[in-house]
Amino acid sequence: MAQRGTINLVSVTKRFGETVAVDNINLTLPGGAYCCLLGPSGCGKTTILRMIAGHETPTEGQVFIDNENVTGLPPVRRGTAMMFQNYALFPHLTCLDNVAFNLKMTGVPKPQRRTRARDMLARVQMEAFSERMPAQLSGGQQQRIALARSLITNPRVLLLDEPLSALDEFLRLQMRGELRRMQRELGITFVHVTHTQPEAIALADMVVVMDQGHIEQAASARTVYAEPHTAYVARFMGGQNVLFGRVGHVAAGTVALDLEGGGRAEFQIDKAPAVGSLIYISIRRDRIHLAKPSHNEEKNSANTVAGKVRAIEYQGSWVKLTLEGVSPDDFVLNLPDSEFFAHPVKTGDVVNARWAPESVHILTGGAGQGDRPYAKGQN
Amino acid sequence: MQSRFSRLAPYLQVAPLALVLLVFFGIPLLVVGAVSFFEYDEFDIYPAFTFANYLDLWSQTTLNLYWQTITYAVIVWAITLVIGFTVAYFLVFHVRNILWQMALFLLCTVPFWTSNIIRMISWIPVLGRNGIINQSLVGLGIIDQPLEFLLFSDVAVVIAYVHLFTLFMIVPIFNSMARIDRSLIEAAVDGGASSWRVIWEVVVPLSKTGIALGSIFVLTLVMGDFFVVKIMSGGQSGSVVSALYNEIAVLQYPPAAASAVVLLIIVTMMVAGILRIVDVRKELAG
């Protein structure tokens, strides 16, 4: 049986005038899961959140929560609660009155609603601040109040719009942990919109990567990171090098790919593609090594590319090496520091980088639905 | 000597303003206060210190006049508040295109920069005995005889006041409302508030500085008016300042000054009362 708080978007499109913010999306967010909608600003993730909340109506398509069609229903009748980006705490009400707002609207008598609001404040460790005004609180405290205010409706889905973006780095990490703990305790669905990839990976059971109104991939954090579906996801999640090329020849389950920018990749593939077809692959940065410069013959062997060292960044336990001239994207290696310092190179050197055939991940979704073949990923 | 100049700079920069306000506002006001204790006859005024002018104010006629003025003020305040709030609410929350919003807002404010007297006079061909309204009503067969109470009556006075002063309510309320974060409205809707309760629980409390400022403007404008009540009532009604106008016409400065001082005290108390409820200083000073 599907858990309470399952959200289904069926063929949902949202247009603002000429602009298509969300383009024919089908998506299921499992009940009781922590889901992150991830993408750059303008990708449509907030619009999806607001359509689930009932603050926008889809131009086309339907929204279901627990198999009930909620399209067009007002926010209160959806069993959802929203936490706004800037928290939207009522500046003229005390924290307690903010939290008790819903109870007041639904006609709960004053003593009862004060008790319940106090309990909720205690739950977010803010009972000491109940008579303060929101402007007297720090960002983190305001967020707790906002959380308490959302949760007082006993929602089956909590919608969070960039909840951590207004906090400084330290608080962000702390509140991140607290949100995750809260979600586990409550067991309700959290839908969290963010544009920062580490936040999504750290929090989410399910990550939905979006671009230009499309869903690029919806899967577990580990799948999205380690097995990206498209070049876009690989670049956006980071930690990957994206290469592409035409299929040269196919033999016994092995494909040879003539890479754009030079070099050849050879790897196993289940279903043999047609010769000449375009294939995108990704290789994790930490799975690439420098070939020993003396082994010149390797230059022409498979799964080896040549490039000029453009930047060397020491990162502590590893060294980040950026090569240019390998592909239209930058080509980045994360070398263990011991490996690097055993055979150091310097900026301007031409080096060979190689990887094992089994490190090649095939991006079955190609470039991605968005139209940005050469967009740089986030580093 | 740069530093000495820069320390003096604000004083030099504000001096012209302070000087104008002092010479043409502050001191004349003190003069009015002083003259209210003077003695007078048909020809001139004489420096003295008498409370006679104030005691003369304590008559049934004058009390009626004050009562009439305050009644006008309260009625006009209530009407302009309802209209001003509704118009501002429409502009801020229902016209989401910013260019349209600015255009419609300007439409409401442009009359401010035109002549008040002309705008008042423009009601004569509308409300008059043979005016547009009477002609239409008779033409439609709704009434047989033209309505006499439309022009030169209390109704005409109130209509003219509302016409002239509503924009003083719209502008400050619009400014406060425009500053309300939209997500607060959505949060209230999320919290189960109906449209009416959103207005009552969120929009009204957050527009209260604008409402207070608008109220101060409208109340002081009505209480300080003399020409609308003079023309539009056809001389049948009066106000404190229109009586004062008549006294000045016959050069009776001291009683006029005493009446002005009393009016100022009432107005000041009203404004102070509003300021006690709502702190508008932040709004005014930015």
Add this chain to the structure above:
Amino acid sequence: MQQQQFGKRPWSFYFLATFFTLFVLFLYGPMFAIYVLSFQGPSGGLTFPMNGFSFDWFVALFGQQRTGDIRGSFGRSISLALMVLALTVIISVMAGVAFRRRFVGSTFVFYMAIASLIMPGLLISLGAPIMFQKLLGMNTNWYTTALGAQLTWTLPFGLLIMFAVFNRFNRAYEEAAYDLSATTRQTYQYVVLPILLPGIIGVALFGFTLSYDEFPRTLYTVGPRNTLPLEIWNMTTNVTSPALYALGTVTTAVSFVVITLALGSIALIQRRRLKHNLDGESAGASQIALAEADR
């Protein structure tokens, strides 16, 4: 309206839109009535219907003296309004600059300005002639005492606008100018004032129109020769012909020309600034639109 296509509007929109339309009709309807009536034929009266169409009442206004000294008062009103405009801009900008820093007495000056704003105009008008004529033995004149009395009305508006303008002004522009070795005067001349120009035009608009139409404060301070609003005031009590409306049409037309000039130049400046921005990043425009949509 643009967002019509975004989805169905609630019934409350139509109710409020109707209310708004009625209010605008209420605001402008009567004014249009007198503009139309000012073109009455020679035998027409103060109300509808129109008895023909003519410019007779405009001719009567400026041609003969029977309606009073319209031509002279018109000239005085325009000159006075220009003087008030200039002084209001200069004094308000200076005061606005002064109020950017704390100084002793700033609260007092501020409250005096606010008091002057809400003070019934006739009361100000009452004190001045007693003080100048009776006590100081000076003459009142439209270009001296009336000018001063009008400034007590326009300056508070100018000051409040300057407050609003300086509040939105980003100090970084100023600091950048100082960093690039501009003097204080150069910084104001080349950076601060040009950026604030739209607000300053707004102050000028208030200065001109408030003075041009000012009546209660001018009433007892004007001296022997009237300004236009005072002529109109006299006419309301003794002229019962459409000439009164013709005068209304003329003076409103002047106001509208001034308003259009002011708002038009503000719009022009804003548009030019916006255009410069967009030229640089027209490619980014669609991105901005999308980001807005995702907001």
